[in-house]
Amino acid sequence: MSEPSGLESLYRELILDHYRRPRGKDLAPTFDAESFQVNPVCGDEVRLRVKLGAASSDELGGTDILGQVTWTGTGCSISQASTSVMCELVRGEDLGRVAELEAAFGRLMHSRGLGLESEADEDALGDAIAFEGVAKYPARVKCALLGWMALKDALAKAVAGDSSPAPGPKG
Amino acid sequence: MTGLSPETVTSPTNAHGLCGPGGLPDLGAPREPITPQEVERIRRDFPILARKVRSGHELIYLDTAATAQRPSCVMDAMTWFANNNYAAVNRGAHLLGEESTEAFEDARARVARFFGATPSEIVFTSGTTAALNLIALSLGELAQGEPPASSAVPHICPGDRIVVTQAEHHANLVPWQRLAARTGAELAWIDAGPDGRLNLESLAALIDSRTRVLAFTHASNVTGAVTDVARLVEAARSVGALTVLDAAQSAPHLPVDFRALGVDLAAISAHKMLGPNGIGALYGRREVLEQLPPVFTGGSMVEIVTMTEATFCPPPGRFEAGTQPVTEAIGWAAALDYLSHLGMDRLAEREAKLTARLLDAVTGIPGVRLLGPADPADRLGVVALDIEGVHPHDAGQYLDDRGIAVRVGHHCAQPIHRALGVRASTRASVGLYNTEAEIDAFAEALANVRPYFGATQ
């Protein structure tokens, strides 16, 4: 197989698929917290809502899990697909794990296309590894992080009990 | 060594025989239309155009509206000056200080000549944005004082009106929003029609005895639409309103003579017209500049300073506080000489042909909508497009992969995008160094964008 060109490494089939058929892109009417993020460079927007749930298994000892995550927004294929992939990856995970995934995705985005050092990160990120090519294009890294920023913000609010609607134009 | 004459100081590239230091005489410039051979010669003056980009592609630079590439003579003029004469202007009693001051004033004179102004009507600023802010802030300052008996500049009061257009770059909108808020004036605007051209029907309703300022762009950096300056100036004059022209986009592509246009104030940036960045100018009719208070104060712009008070220099010095960017001024003057040598009318004619070819090519592509006038006669070669089903960032990335540099986003002009029903666009803009072949390559790549992203159903 020949090396994919820069463009093919950026626009993996998985990314284009999530762009065309985004997952979780159906804003839930009820939520514990909401975040609205915009990329000022291009005006891309993501509005994201989370609902926490309590883990039932003893093993997890009643820690909070991310019960539901839904979103809406407009933007480029990278921002939209990244948010979509993120939803699938984090739904149902406990909050500690979500934070780990968020950090791992951040490391992937700052890898400058050299790949991840840690195999654990690679395994954890699953489909989100498809965004590795984005790291070669510094201008696009913000696009890929938009949804993750919304998630981080919404979770911080949820944990703090802040369920106020996020400002900004309604999605 | 004896002192260098300003001519020597600013004419480093004479030795290279390329673009004239001190400017080759305008009258001697060839008057025939620009030939493909001449374009090839022009291209050789821009070393960056030989650079290979992504996967070894030739660079196709279609982002001149954001910033123009610079010919070697501009960089040479700056390097030569830095290596031979550089010192702080208006300061030292030493030879370098003297030469630098002379070169700085010589650059001002060349900028003035290029734009049909006198040197005292040219204030160096860091660019268009700074010039427009300076005007708005100065008017705000003036509004806080006592109204003078008579003045060439307005004393803005609550209930007065400031008029802009829907096609403005944020740099010619936000400063006016702030001035309106500060003074209690109303901000009103001339709408843009579906092809981006201003709806001048509304002029009569907007320009009346309450109107104090009419600020508008000469050419939109999104739609490329060229404004009927004469008509707006006439309307403003009939009610005694101050006219402010944003000439950032027009100055690089059209012959622009501020005196002939009849505007009171205007703003320009060097970096859009082959010059360095970090410099530009505010043009102001002398009577207008004389009545505007300074905004930035400090060194260079004062006459006598006591512990409690200061008196200010006459314009343009009054508006040039601090150590001035002399190297950039010299680079800009060299760029203007280069443009004058080629002839702005000849460049405008050639760019109009390129624009027509570009418009022709893009309007035939399914799913691609032109945001701006379709007739090349109404516009510049700043061509923003809406590509159905593909976000501009993705389109830009696809084009970049083929070595084509375009701008994507809202280009610092959100209101006009909103008026045209989009959030952002993909913008190709031509410069004097672009070729027909590059336009064709762009059109061919553009036609592949929607299929690539699966947007063709």
Ligand SMILES: Cc1ncc(COP(=O)(O)O)c(C=O)c1O
């Ligand atoms: C029409 C117009 N006005 C103002 C500006 C601002 O110019 P600058 O960024 O050089 O200050 C630009 C450039 O982006 C422009 O295109």
